[in-house]
Amino acid sequence: MSLKRTPLFPMHQKYGGKLIDFGGWELSVQFAGIIKEHHMVRTKAGLFDVSHMGEIEVTGERAQDFVQYLVTNDAKKLNNYQVMYSLMCYEDGGIVDDLLVYKYDPTHFFLVVNAANVEKDFAWIKEHAFAGVEVKNVSDDYAQLALQGPKAQEILQKLTDTDLETIEFFWFNPDVKIAGVSCIVSRTGYTGEDGFEIYIKPEHAVHVWEEILKAGGEDVAPIGLGARDTLRFEAKLPLYGQEIDKDITPLEAGLGYFVKLKSEDDFIGKSALLKQKEEGLxxxxxxxxxxxxxxxxxxxxxxxxxxxxxxxxxxxxxxxxxxxxxxxxxxxxxxxxxxxxxxxxxxxxxxxxxxxxxxxxxxxxxxx
The missing domain is CATH 2.40.30.110 (Aminomethyltransferase beta-barrel domains)
Known part of the structure; x- marks a missing residue:
């Protein structure tokens, strides 16, 4: 079976990425070396191709009620253009996936899920969708870049007229022009550093990638999957298939903060998690x-x-x-x-x- 490639695959080749099979995707495990890339992100900035991540759109009059039922965290508390980390659980409390929930408004949500779980997650979401709610897998419509590190804002600011200070941690702006291209820009991160995610039409990905590297000069470098893992691990951020999976609950994984057990609203897996909490871990x-x-x-x-x-x-x-x-x-x-x-x-x-x-x-x- 041939491996899938992101729209940024030519950049992996150009910048000397060491390519591996990562869950069916041909991606770079490293460019200059894992340790060097790790320190680059901690001290300056690193640019990641995360286009393999999945994006699922949930729209309709009852979109918010459905997302509230689907995920463990409290979607009703989100303001428009706010982002929330959450989990989707099975009825027994095991984890389907962890994800980011972007709220445009109560009728429009954008879910970002793990690459290896896109098909499984999409099937799960569709299976549980409410009447009148539309669920679309829009993963192929987006490339995604992540710019992470203490110099991320300084570098990205050179390419946009939008004041990036106005994008707070776990918020997004749905229309930012980066290097002349319309993008969704959020500020979440998976490294423990400050930084941005840039969602963009696939055909513009190479242009924006190159412009970011040019703007950053010696303060930015391409980063592979190896350093992405050591960075997230040091910051104690969970990885699906390791800290969390179908046989581990959010409470066992130390993620109880993201589970709305005190809410009056029901969600998939709530009764199992309540029981686990009452009985003790x-x-x-x-x-x-x-x-x-x-x-x-x-x-x-x-x-x-x-x-x-x-x-x-x-x-x-x-x-x-x-x-x-x-x-x-x-x-x-x-x-x-x-x-x-x-x-x-x-x-x-x-x-x-x-x-x-x-x-x-x-x-x-x-x-x-």
Missing amino acids: KRILVEFEMIGKGIPRHGYPVYKEGEEIGWVTSGAHSPTFDKSIGLALIKKEYSAEGMEIDIMIRNKPVKARVMKNSFYQKRTRNKK
Whole structure:
């Protein structure tokens, strides 16, 4: 089967991207090198091709009621042109996907979902849609670029007359001209840094990409999937298939903040999540750092005194902290800060310590 390519594929070739199969897409894992790209985003700015992400439009008189039922977070609290992080759950509380919800107005929502889940998510949303609500998969209508890092605003401002200061964290402007091209621009991010997402017609993607690199000069560089993962991981941002999936609930993943359990409104999975909260969590996601030598990886078993108590969801040698850290889903009774646990690395137990608030402190803009 041939791999899918984004409208920016020529840029991956031009800038020397090392191409891999990423969920059926041919994308760059790195350009100049993962560590170098990681530090570039933390100190200056990085440009990402995220055109493989999915976009689903929900419109109609009852669009807001439907989105409120579909997702765990509170869509009714959104102002027009505000963005919200949320999850979609199955009836049993397991996670269909995590997503961004963009609200134009109560009759028009724009959902941004994970690339690997587009077809599954679209089918799920259509299956549960209310009468009079129209659901469209518009993924092919958009290319998406992300510009992330402390210099992102300064660079992008050179290409637009719109004052980017007016776009607050988790808000969007539906009509910004970037390098002469009409774009949707939001300010969310998946790196722990400030930055923007640019949604654009596919035919204009290469032009805007090149103009951003030109405007940024030495302060910006193309960034591949490798650094995208280390950046999101350091900022403790979840990845579908690792921290969250159909067998993990938002409460277990530490994402209860995004679940409207106190709302009077029903949503898919609410009763299961209420029950889980009332009964108490049996397992939770914890941060840890390695004491012994070794790099923890996704799927490695976690032990305590010879008993298997969970597994690593994500782990890496952190470029920012220069030490090996990880996230693990483990039995709650072993989750106290300072608790020593064993990570099985190549079938040998290696000591690690449970930590709290030890990951990268996000440098995103304050909300309104």
